[in-house]
Amino acid sequence: MRNAEWVAVIALGGNLGDARATVHEALERLAAFSSRPLLRSSLWRSTPVDCPAGSPDFINAVAAFTPLPHFTPETLLAELQALEREFGRRPKLVLNEARPLDLDLIAWGSEVRNTPTFTLPHPRAHLRRFVLLPLSEVAPDLELPGQTQTVAELLAGLAPGEVLERVQ
DSSP, X not given: OOOOTTOEEEEEEEOSSSHHHHHHHHHHHHGGGBSSOOEEOOOEEEOOSSOOTTOOOEEEEEEEEOBOTTOOHHHHHHHHHHHHHHTTOOOOSSTTOXXXXXXXXXXXXXXXXXXXXXXXXXXXXXXXXXXXXXXXXXXXXXXXXXXXXXXXXHXXXXXXXXXXXXOO
16 A cells, blocks of 8 residues: 555554453444445554553554545544544543553545644654554555655664564
């Protein structure tokens, strides 16, 4: 998959409750936002990054899809946030605290946004193994906006430390 104006890339994660079931269900729900079948990564267990001490491991995945014509990056983000709340996400009390579901809009084709409430592409996606490894399964040749390397190249250049294990 090469960059395309119509491709939305979503990173999914969760580390409260039955995170595996939650991420599976969220993937099913994302299919309703797409005009074509989702590209889905495997599920990956990852060690918490920049989270409070004692945080449980996360289950992560990535989906790429063609949003329905009425969506914009902003309206899709609003739908993702509503879906997070539906799965029990509450307003943050602590940065990177445990949560049942986290949905991040990583990219929307080559679109760029930088507002006080929304940055696109996701400003740290290119630095996170828990995003890049699942994304490399569905779009290894993708170049995120603002990057000069593909997802596979970015992944290969990451320092060791973050531990991921495929769980499904």
